[in-house]
Amino acid sequence: MAHVRLTGQPAPPLSTLFDGTMYNLGWDGQRDASVADNILLPSIDYAIYLINAVKFHCGQMFHLFDDVSFMRQFHNFYAATDDDSARGLWYVHFLILLAFGKVFVARKNEGRRPLGADFFVQAMKLMPDITFLHTQPVHAIEVLCCKALYLHCLDFRTSAYTVIGEALRLALGEGMHTNMQVEGLDEQHVQRCRNVWWTVYILDRQMSSLMGVPLAVKDDDITASLPTFHGSLQKTLALELNVKLSGIISRILNMDQLQAYLGWQRIYIFYTISLLKKRLDHLEEEQAIPTTTGSAKALLQMCIESSQHILAVLERLKEQNLLESFLPFDLEGAFVAGMVLLIAPLVDSELLTTQFPWLDMAYATLDELGAQGLLNARARKGELQQLQKVFEQMPQPSQNDFVDEEQAVFMQQQAMHLNMDSENPNFGYEFIEDAIWRTTFTADQLINVANTLDLDGIDWMTTGSNSGIQEDEV
Structure with missing residues (x-):
């Protein structure tokens, strides 16, 4: 607005950024399950190092994977001699975490193609359709959160917002927004669901705010309790602060005057x-x-x-x-x-x-x-x-x-x-x-x-x- 008013000309094209144009994944979006998985995986020790890097950078803010169940399948995968384990949802999850880990460890990237993008692209080619994710809902939501966050980091904001919306609806369908009781359910499963829900909540609030769109679910409809982290006060406080901050975003975006006059902006x-x-x-x-x-x-x-x-x-x-x-x-x-x-x-x-x-x-x-x-x-x-x-x-x-x-x-x-x-x-x-x-x-x-x-x-x-x-x- 200022540039046009002063010069009478639109702003230079180079100063105008469009969604999804900053980075190049080197992929046209086509998925072909028949394509052989020729990607070179890291050794088991290096893979653990990359996963720990993801935990360090993201673990205080987001729940991207369940450590116990994920690492159990991780060791089974590296001990296996067949390729059957390289076609399931866990393998897709593993590849996305490797993509995160590579860029976190390097801390420096050259060119428009981010380090570890090969892992992410291969994961997207093998990603099951949303129609079939309901068979493993909790794990599927974790994978969708990873996918949404990765796309968000690459400035694919519209795509990231769409993906986190899929995760949100899966979570709502599973009742994760309610106060799940331990009676009749495994305590570990309940805690995992709470972790998953609040990660989806935080990401949805942040991405909705950046997109300037209405919220998909009101805070009044959420009764889920916060998870407990035994022996980790810092992680508990970090999650509580993130949830409170997201709640403030919700209150701002949900104000009646804001809806009436500003169209949610x-x-x-x-x-x-x-x-x-x-x-x-x-x-x-x-x-x-x-x-x-x-x-x-x-x-x-x-x-x-x-x-x-x-x-x-x-x-x-x-x-x-x-x-x-x-x-x-x-x-x-x-x-x-x-x-x-x-x-x-x-x-x-x-x-x-x-x-x-x-x-x-x-x-x-x-x-x-x-x-x-x-x-x-x-x-x-x-x-x-x-x-x-x-x-x-x-x-x-x-x-x-x-x-x-x-x-x-x-x-x-x-x-x-x-x-x-x-x-x-x-x-x-x-x-x-x-x-x-x-x-x-x-x-x-x-x-x-x-x-x-x-x-x-x-x-x-x-x-x-x-x-x-x-x-x-x-």
């Missing part, structure tokens, strides 16, 4: 768009950047603080070489945070007096991910830089419209202080610690602010006109 995106459009409408006028008030200002302030918090956490992960170079969540966090901090000063000059050092931190995170071969990171950084270049071409209001003299001196001192400390190995620790632990708004406050937003001020997005917008409405 994210509310803060539309508010930002409306305010940015108003800023662009006054490009030729010599006036201050319009400021926001009330609930809209509170929501935008939350976006900024959340973005700073995200970048501070990612900076710490980068320092410890713990950024995820394949899973997309660190990438999305850096990109969204950078986008918010780019747009914020143009929406309201009082929201963010300086973008330093936050944008540098976002770019540094994307550079690190790009150096590890994450093509999405390079593309996302290009998008941010393109947007920054466009914004730099916008006419700036007078100096008095930004900050007073005292604020300007303070900003300059802060910048000099941070530059002087850049040679210190502990550079920025106190600054980052403050950003990580500073929390002004709770999740409930976020929901309350969203519920009280005046949505009448964005009717122009559905009517095609903004002539009736008043500043106090936005």
Whole structure:
């Protein structure tokens, strides 16, 4: 929108990403069961190493396989002398996990074809049709979760969303969303079903949010208990936090006002768009950047603080070489945070007096991910830089419209202080610690602010006109 308004031309094609075009699997999607399985499998020790890598990178967030039953079949497979075991659902599951493991272990990928893609493609060729997956529902759902997550990592978002939808419906059909009782069922089976259900739930919420589509099942219809991890408090807390975060996403996407006015799109995106459009409408006028008030200002302030918090956490992960170079969540966090901090000063000059050092931190995170071969990171950084270049071409209001003299001196001192400390190995620790632990708004406050937003001020997005917008409405 900003590029078109300033230049009169659409954005360059290279800065526009389309679903499923980033990576090349080297496969046309055709499945031929008669094709011989000529893929070279790793040795048993290396295969165990790859599977353990998957557990390390994904085990705290998702349940992708049942360790006991999977490893039992794993050892049977390597001990077998025939090929019958290489045609079942377990073998498909095994190949997808190897595909994950290869890219996790390498931590660097060259070219558009990800490491381990051969394993994934072979798994897809042997994958049974959804019609026949009901015979092994729990195992089938685990395989579908693996498939959906892998596709999501490669930016095949529509395909990933479709696959996790299949997993969700299988889980619903098996009653996994209910409070399964141990009576009459094996305790281990119940715990496995709970693990499977909450993994499906988390993935479905995340993918639905990114796609901007309605949720398939309401939280009110879910009565399943969380699984228990004996002797692993960290894993229990990690799952609980992920479920709570997904629940917040559900509450936001299910708000009545959001459904009525925005068609299930994210509310803060539309508010930002409306305010940015108003800023662009006054490009030729010599006036201050319009400021926001009330609930809209509170929501935008939350976006900024959340973005700073995200970048501070990612900076710490980068320092410890713990950024995820394949899973997309660190990438999305850096990109969204950078986008918010780019747009914020143009929406309201009082929201963010300086973008330093936050944008540098976002770019540094994307550079690190790009150096590890994450093509999405390079593309996302290009998008941010393109947007920054466009914004730099916008006419700036007078100096008095930004900050007073005292604020300007303070900003300059802060910048000099941070530059002087850049040679210190502990550079920025106190600054980052403050950003990580500073929390002004709770999740409930976020929901309350969203519920009280005046949505009448964005009717122009559905009517095609903004002539009736008043500043106090936005």
